[in-house]
Amino acid sequence: xxxxxxxxxxxxxxxxxxxxxxxxxxxxxxxxxxxxxxxxxxxxxxxxxxxxxxxxxxxxxxxxxxxxxxxxxxxxxxxxxxxxxxxxxxxxxxxxxxxxxxxxxxxxxxxxxxxxxxxxxxxxxxxxxxxxxxxxxxxxxxxxxxxxxxxxxxxxxxxxxxxxxxxxxxxxxxxxxxxxxxxxxxxxxxxxxxxxxxxxxxxxxxxxxxxxxxxxxxxxxxxxxxxxxxxxxxxxxxxxxxxxxxxxxxxxxxxxxxxxxxxxxxxxxxxxxxxxxxxxxxxxxxxxxxxxxxxxxxxxxxxxxxxxxxxxxxxxxxxxxxxxxxxxxxxxxxxxxxxxxxxxxxxxxxxxxxxxxxxxxxxxxxxxxxxxxxxxxxxxxxxxxxxxxxxxxxxxxxxxxxxxxxxxxxxxxxxxxxxxxxxxx
Amino acid sequence: xxxxxxxxxxxxxxxxxxxxxxxxxxxxxxxxxxxxxxxxxxxxxxxxxxxxxxxxxxxxxxxxxxxxxxxxxxxxxxxxxxxxxxxxxxxxxxxxxxxxxxxxxxxxxxxxxxxxxxxxxxxxxxxxxxxxxxxxxxxxxxxxxxxxxxxxxxxxxxxxxxxxxxxxxxxxxxxxxxxxxxxxxxxxxxxxxxxxxxxxxxxxxxxxxxxxxxxxxxxxxxxxxxxxxxxxxxxxxxxxxxxxxxxxxxxxxxxxxxxxxxxxxxxxxxxxxxxxxxxxxxxxxxxxxxxxxxxxxxxxxxxxxxxxxxxxxxxxxxxxxx
Numbered sequence: 241x242x243x244x245x246x247x248x249x250x251x252x253x254x255x256x257x258x259x260x261x262x263x264x265x266x267x268x269x270x271x272x273x274x275x276x277x278x279x280x281x282x283x284x285x286x287x288x289x290x291x292x293x294x295x296x297x298x299x300x301x302x303x304x305x306x307x308x309x310x311x312x313x314x315x316x317x318x319x320x321x322x323x324x325x326x327x328x329x330x331x332x333x334x335x336x337x338x339x340x341x342x343x344x345x346x347x348x349x350x351x352x353x354x355x356x357x358x359x360x361x362x363x364x365x366x367x368x369x370x371x372x373x374x375x376x377x378x379x380x381x382x383x384x385x386x387x388x389x390x391x392x393x394x395x396x397x398x399x400x401x402x403x404x405x406x407x408x409x410x411x412x413x414x415x416x417x418x419x420x421x422x423x424x425x426x427x428x429x430x431x432x433x434x435x436x437x438x439x440x441x442x443x444x445x446x447x448x449x450x451x452x453x454x455x456x457x458x459x460x461x462x463x464x465x466x467x468x469x470x471x472x473x474x475x476x477x478x479x480x481x482x483x484x485x486x487x488x489x490x491x492x493x494x495x496x497x498x499x500x501x502x503x504x505x506x507x508x509x510x511x512x513x514x515x516x517x518x519x520x521x522x523x524x525x526x527x528x529x530x531x532x533x534x535x536x537x538x539x540x541x542x543x544x545x546x547x548x549x550x551x552x553x554x555x556x557x558x559x560x561x562x563x564x565x566x567x568x569x570x571x572x573x574x575x576x577x578x579x580x581x582x583x584x585x586x587x588x589x590x591x592x593x594x595x596x597x598x599x600x601x602x603x604x605x606x607x608x609x610x611x612x613x614x615x616x617x618x619x620x621x622x623x624x625x626x627x628x629x630x631x632x633x634x635x636x637x638x639x640x641x642x643x644x645x646x647x648x649x650x651x652x653x654x655x656x657x658x659x660x661x662x663x664x665x
Numbered sequence: 666x667x668x669x670x671x672x673x674x675x676x677x678x679x680x681x682x683x684x685x686x687x688x689x690x691x692x693x694x695x696x697x698x699x700x701x702x703x704x705x706x707x708x709x710x711x712x713x714x715x716x717x718x719x720x721x722x723x724x725x726x727x728x729x730x731x732x733x734x735x736x737x738x739x740x741x742x743x744x745x746x747x748x749x750x751x752x753x754x755x756x757x758x759x760x761x762x763x764x765x766x767x768x769x770x771x772x773x774x775x776x777x778x779x780x781x782x783x784x785x786x787x788x789x790x791x792x793x794x795x796x797x798x799x800x801x802x803x804x805x806x807x808x809x810x811x812x813x814x815x816x817x818x819x820x821x822x823x824x825x826x827x828x829x830x831x832x833x834x835x836x837x838x839x840x841x842x843x844x845x846x847x848x849x850x851x852x853x854x855x856x857x858x859x860x861x862x863x864x865x866x867x868x869x870x871x872x873x874x875x876x877x878x879x880x881x882x883x884x885x886x887x888x889x890x891x892x893x894x895x896x897x898x899x900x901x902x903x904x905x906x907x908x909x910x911x912x913x914x915x916x917x918x919x920x921x922x923x924x925x926x927x928x929x930x931x932x933x934x935x936x937x938x939x940x941x942x943x944x945x946x947x948x949x950x951x952x953x954x955x956x957x958x959x960x961x962x963x964x965x966x967x968x969x970x971x972x973x974x975x976x977x978x979x980x981x982x983x984x985x986x987x
Contacts, residue, residue, distance in 0.1 A: 290912075325954055331913035333953060335906050336710035339833065340954050343706045357817060360908035368824055368831065384819050428807045430816035430910075457804060458815075 278321035279314070279588065281306075281578070282347035284337040284362070286354055289329025293484075293513065294567055295354045297560040298376060299324060301571035302351075304550050309575075315582050327353055331361040338365040348588050351574060352376050354567070356430055363387065372593040376574050377567055379431050382615050389594035390615040393574040395532050397620025398612050404530075405439035405479070407624035407648030408506055409446045411528055412477060414647065414657040415502050419476035423452035425466060425490070426507075432481035435507035435530070439479045451475050460486060463493040471499050478661075479506035488516060495523045500662030505529040511627070514563040514635055521633035526661045531623045533565050533606065534644040536654035543605040547572050552639070563638050573604035624648040628658055685852055689845045697838060701830060709837035713905055715946040716840040717898050721919065722926040722938035723847040724894030728887045729924070730932035731860055733867030734784075735792045739895055739923035741799030744914035745772045746896030748806055751818045751903050755811065760823075761839055761904045768900035769893045776892020780885045787870070796920075803915040817910030820903040836905050843901075847894050852935035854890070863887055864933070895923075922946070925965045929972050931981030940980055 283302075286295030306320045314320055323345050327333045334353065341347045342365065350366060352359045352375035359378040363385055366373045372389045375381065379400060382390045397403055412419050422443050426436035433455070443450055451473040456466065467490070470478060478501045482490055487510030494504070505528035510516045512531050517524065533539060535548070551564040561568070578593075580602050585592045601610040612618040625644040630637075637643040645655030700708040721739055728734050736742075749771040750764030759767075783794040807815045826835035854860045862883045865873035874880050903909045922945065930941025948964050976983040 328918075328953070330916055330918060331906060331908065331910060332714075332902065332916065336707065336714055336950070337954070339707040339710045357908075357910050357912065360817065360819065360910075361906035361913075364822055364832075364907035368833075385821065428815040433815060457807060 278319040279316065279349070279582075280321045280323055280345065280347040281349045281351060281575075282323040282338075282341035282345060283351040284325045284327040284334055284341075284353045284358070286329040286358060287326040291329040291355055291358065293515075293561065294377075295329070296558065297555070297564065297566075297568050298354050298571035300554060300558050300560055301547070301551060301564070301568040302575055304547065304554075305572045305575040305579075309579060315579055316586065316588075323347055327358055329358070331357050334358055334361040335365050338362045342369050342371070349578060349593075351578070352378065354571075356381055363390075370590055372590045372597070374574050374577050374597075376571055379434060386614070388598075388615075389590065391577065391594075391597050391611050392616045393570050393577070393609075395617060395621040395623070397618070398614050398616045399620075400434045401438045401441055403438070403620045404435050404507065404622055405442055407622050408439065408479065408503075408528065408530070409442055409448075410648050411503055411624060411657055412446055412448070415659055417502070418447070419502050420447065420449060421451045421473070421475045422448040422477045422479060423470045423473055423475035423501075424450060424454070424479045424481075424506075425452070425470065426455050426481035427460075427483055427486055428455050428457050429483060431509070432483065432507065435481035436479075439481075439506065448477060456486070458483065458486065461489060463489045464497065466490075467493040467497050467499055471497060476502045478504040480504075481507040482510065484510035484513060484516060487511060488519065491520055491523050491527070498662065500660050502660050503528055503657075504661035505624075505626075512566040514561045514565070514638070517563075517638060518633040518635055522631050524627040525630040526626060526628065526658050526663060528624055528626045528647065528657070528661075531625045531644065532567065532621075533569055534623065534625050534646055534654075535565065535639060536641045536644070536646050536652070538646060538652040538654045539607070541605055541607045542603070544569055547605050548639075563635060565638060565644075569606050573602075573606045573609070576604045577602050577609065621649065621652075623652065626655070626657060628655065682853065682856075686845075686849060689849060693841050693845050696841065697834075700837070701834070706831060706833045709831075709833040710905075711950050713837050713840050713901075714950055715943060716837070716844045717902075718922055718926055718942040718946040719844040719939055720840070720847040720898035721895060721923040722930070722942040723844075723851040723935070724891045724898065725923045726851055726927045726932060726935070726938045727854055727863075727894070728884075728891040730927050730934070730937070731854065731863035731867060732884060732887050734787075734884070734887075735924070736795045736891065737792045737920055737924070738779075738795030738797075738799040740915045740917065740919040741795070741802045742772050742775065742892045742895035743899035743902075743919055744799075744802060744806065744911075745775050745892075746899030747902045747909055747914045748812050749896065750900040751812050751820065751909060754820050754903065755818070761836065761901050764904070765839070765843070765897050765900040768896040772896020772899075773889045773893030775896070776888040776890070777885060779892065780888030784881065784884045784888070799915060799920065803911050806911045806914070813910070815911060817908055817913075818903065819908050822904045822907055832904075836901055839901055843897055847897070848935060848939055850890065850894065851938070854887075855935045859883060859886060867933070921965055922949075925969050927979070929968055929979055931979030931983075934981050937979050937981045944980075 285299045286292050306322050309320050325337045327337055350371050354376050356378045359375045359381050367387050374391045377394050378392055379396055424436055426432045452470050480490055487508045508529045511524055511529050548564050551568055555562045581593050581596045585596050597611055601608055610618045624647050626647055628645050646652045647657055725739055728736055746768030749768040753759040753764050753767050779798055783791055786794055812818050823832055826832050829835040862878045865878050866880050926941035926945050927938040931937025
């Protein structure tokens with residue numbers, strides 16, 4: 241038997257690594273549906289990297305949709321198969337993945353990854369092939385491109401600046417005393433800056449004087465000085481536009497410094513996520529923030545409860561958001577839009593699909609939807625919810641009505657505003 | 666005094682530059698024809714991904730491989746090129762070729778300035794300074810509304826390009842040409858007095874200075890050249906993706922891969938970065954569309970560990986030692 245030398249070990253290790261990689265290269269893509277001649281729907285999704293938390297849960301929702309459809313006999317009499325790749329939350333990976341989906345995997349339809357930064361780099365490939373494209377939670381992607389086969393599953397509508405903060409400011413009218421001063425703090429990213437622009441533009445209309453208006457870089461970890469500066473201005477209304485890691489930091493600093501205001505919250509992304517709700521517990525009490533879904537009686541659209549039951553049964557094993565109260569129903573609805581349009585036109589035809597989506601409405605688990613000429617929701621539906629009676633981090637209460645009370649829009653309103661923020665539950 | 670004359674030093678073999686350029690051009694043409702015959706657009710996009718790393722690795726090798734100055738700020742230089750192309754597109758509506766030329770000038774000047782300010786630092790201190798440069802540049806871009814700030818910038822690229830099957834093929838051909846040029850420049854540097862001077866700096870900077878190597882001048886040339894080529898690698902990105910944002914342009918993966926590829930292929934040789942980039946980028950792309958998980962950086966990490974432990978001079982060094 242030959243002696244194992246250091247060099248020999250190196251060669252063996254390298255050969256092993258290359259063999260493993262080569263073996264993986266010929267492995268088939270993950271087949272999520274079975275059957276002869278399936279309708280193949282492809283997408284890239286952020287399953288790792290910064291957007292993975294939402295990307296993974298969106299993918300689970302889409303898989304549940306595919307299973308539901310296949311259990312009912314598929315689409316156009318054919319089973320549905322989902323083909324997806326991990327874009328690693330890196331926009332530069334997206335164009336190659338979409339060419340692979342269209343040219344190599346020969347998918348029949350494509351859907352988008354999650355979030356603007358991932359959707360935008362897929363657009364040139366999709367536009368070049370003339371594909372009908374239903375996207376998930378993109379903001380203003382089609383503003384400049386004006387692609388007539390683009391459709392967005394997002395509640396913000398065509399004009400984010402003109403609509404987004406309306407609901408939050410409308411809540412000031414529900415306060416027992418008139419308010420006069422507003423403080424704005426926003427993270428330096430696309431969605432938050434649009435949100436800040438929106439509230440800035442409408443503040444005067446609601447009689448609010450802006451006493452503090454700053455942005456911060458996404459890498460900020462200590463918000464104590466910022467919150468102290470806001471506290472020094474004694475604003476009646478505090479509007480934060482933040483993303484998950486900084487939403488946590490901001491709210492912890494608010495709690496530690498005991499910042500109180502008649503209305504506090506805004507466009508915070510993070511409090512919608514189960515893990516954040518569990519971590520922050522009573523800090524969320526009386527927070528008024530933007531949202532897209534709450535299990536209130538006014539939002540019990542047909543099918544949503546059944547979807548959430550299935551989702552919640554599988555989420556722990558999939559290590560994703562355990563509640564499914566955020567983008568998950570929208571990921572399911574994104575696929576419903578495609579299914580309903582296909583059922584109406586009876587064939588896979590990208591042009592006909594786009595025409596149908598422009599011309600007709602859709603009944604989905606997030607309610608009825610109709611698209612504008614630009615492909616956004618014709619009627620924006622930015623929810624503003626208030627966390628009420630939150631005394632701990634137990635997540636069971638978020639499965640039932642009463643924990644996230646809808647204050648805006650009036651059609652979905654499910655409770656009354658409690659003020660101020662900082663009062664105990 | 667002895668009448669015996671010292672033997673004249675052996676004249677170095679004349680480098681065969683023409684054979685490289687002809688060979689590289691033929692190889693590039695063959696690759697282009699082969700991919701066109703396959704007729705699959707994915708080949709061009711995947712090829713672009715690999716070739717951009719060939720350019721980056723060759724550029725990094727000029728300073729890191731020959732002179733031994735490890736640059737952790739590759740993503741910063743690359744993004745400088747990316748955003749120069751965005752500015753030229755926004756301001757003048759210019760396409761990818763003017764964008765590349767502009768990127769070479771801007772990133773080259775940045776390299777020169779960085780070199781002038783930081784080359785007094787050595788070892789890990791120089792590396793930290795280059796890392797800081799990338800952070801400073803990202804902060805600048807995030808706060809610069811003209812190039813989209815944190816929102817990112819859209820570039821509406823043409824759907825077709827005369828003489829090419831599609832814009833995808835065109836952007837691949839552009840990157841292929843850039844890769845040939847970048848590797849050619851790296852090879853020319855290696856075989857010239859400049860390369861020998863840089864190698865002397867890497868081995869012992871004080872000794873090199875003592876025997877008359879103009880160390881500061883050579884290092885400034887290296888930082889300028891390396892910076893310009895990294896910028897050039899980034900310029901086609903907005904036209905490739907149609908959109909660019911700070912998180913994507915300054916992605917950590919660029920910095921990590923740019924260092925890992927020459928080290929794995931064999932730093933300090935012109936061919937090493939090419940081997941490392943082709944091997945690693947192909948593995949990463951294959952992992953992305955097969956295993957479909959975060960295996961990219963995992964692969965890079967493990968290969969780095971393996972090579973540092975078992976073949977510290979990379980693949981080329983391993984074979985040469987034998």
